[in-house]
Amino acid sequence: MSQALHTPPPAATTAPPAGAAREPRTPPDDLAALAARHGLTVSGARPALPAYVRGLWARRHFITAFATAKLTAQYSQARLGQVWQVATPLLNAAVYYFIFGVLMGTKHGVPDYVPFLVTGVFVWTFTQSSIMAGTRAISGSLGxxxxxxxxxxxxxxxxxxxQLQQLLFSMAALVVILLCFGVPVSASWLLAVPALVLQSTFNAGVALIVARLGARTPDIAQLMPFVLRTWMYGSGVMWSLDHVLSDRDLPHPVLIALECNPAAVYIDLMRFALIDSFPASGLPPHAWAVAAGWALLAGVGGFIYFWKAEETYGRG
Incomplete structure (x- = not known):
């Protein structure tokens, strides 16, 4: 005779009778106090600005090693390897010399045009490459x-x-070009150091700005080459802005904008430091003050702008 085994039914969950007291929920304020008492923090929360700066400084060795590794790996697949660090801006300068200097005749009236052009190309490439790399700094490193x-x-x-390390490699070639075209070594070459410090601060600040924009909207990386190309043409890389604008009746605000263009200011400061035929009259009024102002505005403002979105990077 078979015996049927029956599994007892699960106990039914009954709602508490009407009027019964429910267990009190812990208020959010008490939870926050409990977390603070045990040293717990929200994962990925944005730290205070001073703590953020200290954390960044503590990782300065990582920043340097990461930059050096990226620079070494950049041309690792090319046969000429690191030679391209110098060859790329030189080839760009050669193309610009043929198109603008020879075909368009912008070299006329500009003393030492080749040193003038090469200096402009090297300094502009530094800014351009820093900004382009910044657009992909977060979106390209999500892992x-x-x-x-x-x-x-x-x-x-x-x-x-x-990009600063790459520029320093290229500066060796720039010095050779200056000497080959008869530009003498002078004490004014020391002015290139503060000019590079100010430009590096400006570049890092703008890279931080576009890094936040690129993290939210990756299409910024596709748009940026057109923005940078327009900026380059207005920065006097291939021609002297003084000669081009001398016979043009432009509105005063446009002239002020061109004179205070940060890329043009940093290029002119480097030309003034390295090329003896580039006089102080070729600099915009208060050039060093303008350069320092742009460095401070972009460096500090860009850092704070990037920090404010710290907890959003890599999410979504």
């Missing part, structure tokens, strides 16, 4: 951003440092 906890500003700063 690293999502895997490790560190101040995200380390990425755009390291990319800007990488």
């Amino acid at each position: 690293l951003v999502r895997a490790l906890h560190f101040p995200r500003a380390a990425l755009p700063v390291s990319y800007a440092l990488q």
Whole structure:
């Protein structure tokens, strides 16, 4: 005779009778106090600005090593390797010399046009490359951003440092070109150091700005080449703005904007420092003050702008 086994039914969950007291929920304020008492913080929360700066400084060795590794790997697949660090801006200068200097005749009236052009190309390439690298600093490193906890500003700063390292390699070729075209070594060459410091600060600040924009809207990286190309043409890289604008009746605000253009100011300061035929009259009024102002505005403003979105990077 078979015996049927029956599993007892599960106990029914009954709602508490009407009027029964429910267990009180812990208020959010008490939860916050409990978390603070045990040293718990929100994962990925944005730290205070002073703590953020200290965290970034603590990772300065990582920033330097990351920039050097990126620079070394940049041309690792090319046969000429690191030679392209110098060859690329030189080839750009050669193309610009043929198109603008020879075909368009912009070299007329500009003493030492080749040193003038090469200096402009090298300095502009530094700014251009820093900004382009900044647009992909976060969006191109999502694996690293999502895997490790560190101040995200380390990425755009390291990319800007990488471009500075590349410029320093290229400066050796620039010195050779200056000497070959008869530009003498002078004490004014020392002015290139503060000019590069100000430009590097400006570049890092703009890289931080576009890094936040690129993290939210990756299409910025596709639009930026057109913006930079327009900016280059208005910065006097291939021609002297004084000669081009001398016979044009432009509105005063346009002239002020061209004179205070940060890229043009940094290029002119480097030309004034390195080329003896580039006089102080070729500099815009208060050039050093304008350069310092742009560096302070972009460096500090860009850093704060990037920091304010710290907890959003790598999410969504």
